[in-house]
Amino acid sequence: MNKLKNVDKELINEFRNLPINYWDFEGEDTKELTHGLHNYPAVMIYPISRNIISIVKKYQKIDTLLDPFMGSATVLVEGKLAGLKEVYGTDLNPLSILLAKVKTTVLEESELDKKVLELKERIEEIYCKNSIILESINSYVENNKIDITAKKGWGEEAHIILRDFLKKNNSDLRVPNFKNMGYWFKPRVILELQLLKNVILNIQQEDYRNFFLVCFSETVRYVCNTRNSEFKLFRMEKEKIKDFAPDVKTEFYKFLERNVKKIKEFSKRCESDCSVNIEFEDARVLNSIPDNSIDLMITSPPYGDSKTTVAYGQFSRPSLWWLDLKYIEPSNIHKVDNNLLGGKKAKKDFNYELQSETLKKSIEIIKEKDLNRAREVYSFYVDLDKSIQTITKKMKLNSYQFWVVGNRTVKEEKLLTDRIIVELGRQYGLVEVCDIPRSIPNKVMPSKNSPTNEVGKTVTTMTNEHIVVLRKER
Ligand SMILES: C[S@@+](CC[C@H](N)C(=O)[O-])C[C@H]1O[C@@H](n2cnc3c(N)ncnc32)[C@H](O)[C@@H]1O
Numbered sequence: 001m002n003k004l005k006n007v008d009k010e011l012i013n014e015f016r017n018l019p020i021n022y023w024d025f026e027g028e029d030t031k032e033l034t035h036g037l038h039n040y041p042a043v044m045i046y047p048i049s050r051n052i053i054s055i056v057k058k059y060q061k062i063d064t065l066l067d068p069f070m071g072s073a074t075v076l077v078e079g080k081l082a083g084l085k086e087v088y089g090t091d092l093n094p095l096s097i098l099l100a101k102v103k104t105t106v107l108e109e110s111e112l113d114k115k116v117l118e119l120k121e122r123i124e125e126i127y128c129k130n131s132i133i134l135e136s137i138n139s140y141v142e143n144n145k146i147d148i149t150a151k152k153g154w155g156e157e158a159h160i161i162l163r164d165f166l167k168k169n170n171s172d173l174r175v176p177n178f179k180n181m182g183y184w185f186k187p188r189v190i191l192e193l194q195l196l197k198n199v200i201l202n203i204q205q206e207d208y209r210n211f212f213l214v215c216f217s218e219t220v221r222y223v224c225n226t227r228n229s230e231f232k233l234f235r236m237e238k239e240k241i242k243d244f245a246p247d248v249k250t251e252f253y254k255f256l257e258r259n260v261k262k263i264k265e266f267s268k269r270c271e272s273d274c275s276v277n278i279e280f281e282d283a284r285v286l287n288s289i290p291d292n293s294i295d296l297m298i299t300s301p302p303y304g305d306s307k308t309t310v311a312y313g314q315f316s317r318p319s320l321w322w323l324d325l326k327y328i329e330p331s332n333i334h335k336v337d338n339n340l341l342g343g344k345k346a347k348k349d350f351n352y353e354l355q356s357e358t359l360k361k362s363i364e365i366i367k368e369k370d371l372n373r374a375r376e377v378y379s380f381y382v383d384l385d386k387s388i389q390t391i392t393k394k395m396k397l398n399s400y401q402f403w404v405v406g407n408r409t410v411k412e413e414k415l416l417t418d419r420i421i422v423e424l425g426r427q428y429g430l431v432e433v434c435d436i437p438r439s440i441p442n443k444v445m446p447s448k449n450s451p452t453n454e455v456g457k458t459v460t461t462m463t464n465e466h467i468v469v470l471r472k473e474r
Contacts, residue, residue, distance in 0.1 A: 023438035040072035068283035073100035158182030192248035305342030313337035342380030356423035418466035
């Protein structure tokens with residue numbers, strides 16, 4: 001059965017009768033269950049997808065759900081909680097894949113308790129065994145007059161300095177060697193993270209190992225010298241770094257305790273079997289998903305290229321340096337953002353070829369002001385267009401797509417992504433059902449930037465979003 005019923009009228013009627021601020025969810029706890037595991041930039045809060053699923057389910061049979069830009073897997077978690085048969089998610093950020101797997105995996109309560117106890121025992125053992133190096137590293141650094149805030153020296157050569165230190169102490173601990181490790185991490189922090197990582201990697205069952213790796217990843221971010229209030233990587237000021245002495249093990253235990261609670265609550269709430277299909281794959285490709293197989297798509301795509309909007313790859317870098325995920329070579333970790341939508345700038349002499357008059361006008365205006373910005377903006381929409389085509393191929397006839405998008409401003413020109421998606425979708429057989437505005441009171445987003453790079457001059461980049469609803473007509 002590859003065709004669904006056209007239920008436009010019913011949906012439009014339902015949406016029309018909802019209270020005006022129905023989609024805003026101001027003040028709601030958006031971190032319940034596994035939604036509360038690990039931060040992620042520009043998360044689409046779960047009540048949006050929960051409510052979309054429950055509304056569409058009233059009128060159509062929904063077995064399969066897709067989020068091609070799944071990020072931290074909010075949509076997939078909701079699909080699983082709603083008892084759907086199959087959920088599909090893809091993303092090109094390796095951290096997203098780990099998060100999605102863990103957030104959608106049910107863990108058995110007593111087994112989890114047992115594993116946590118064992119893990120903590122091993123951690124205490126390994127800390128005890130390594131107490132001499134942990135206690136002496138700071139004085140070693142001081143005695144050797146190593147400036148741990150300097151880029152040259154400790155910043156670039158932390159692995160060499162630590163290797164010498166460990167050798168002198170007859171320790172067989174091996175520390176990582178990623179670029180500028182010392183710039184981002186203090187000496188004792190590196191040793192402690194490595195000890196924790198060794199214990200976690202010794203866990204045989206993948207589901208539990210991955211769950212602990214997520215707790216570890218949150219710890220890495222917390223103990224890194226990056227300013228935690230920002231998604232982009234900005235190092236703390238030197239003076240702050242000197243005084244920054246995070247207790248790595250205690251922080252890890254805190255994340256662990258919170259996450260155990262959340263995964264247990266989630267596991268209790270998942271009643272039915274739902275097959276979860278998560279792939280490290282480009283939304284412009286989607287080879288892992290059969291054609292004409294998806295009943296419902298819900299997604300919040302990026303707002304623009306990562307470099308000038310939300311840098312998902314940069315946010316994930318500290319975790320990726322430590323996690324050794326199989327999806328990415330260590331030497332490519334800094335390139336994640338280049339592979340996302342709009343990651344490769346269009347040619348200087350690009351010809352406008354997309355099927356959207358709205359976008360065409362905006363590109364012309366931006367081009368007049370700044371060719372480089374026009375190239376960035378255009379390449380983002382070329383990639384978005386390709387993903388609309390691919391996603392639509394994967395969907396059944398009469399299935400619905402919900403695109404939650406923000407209209408950002410570039411060079412004082414507002415890019416009407418909600419309109420642009422509707423116009424681009426037509427050539428692929430998509431018709432617009434409705435466009436629902438929502439304000440974003442609780443989304444962590446850069447809301448202002450300087451349009452002209454003048455200090456003090458800012459413009460609101462996004463105050464609200466649109467939920468664009470499309471149906472695959474042919
Ligand atoms: C707005 S976020 C999605 C957030 C998600 N809805 C959530 O609640 O966590 C957009 C995601 O798109 C991903 N992305 C960007 N370009 C992609 C591409 N070409 N293929 C797959 N994923 C991509 C980014 O890595 C990011 O995780």
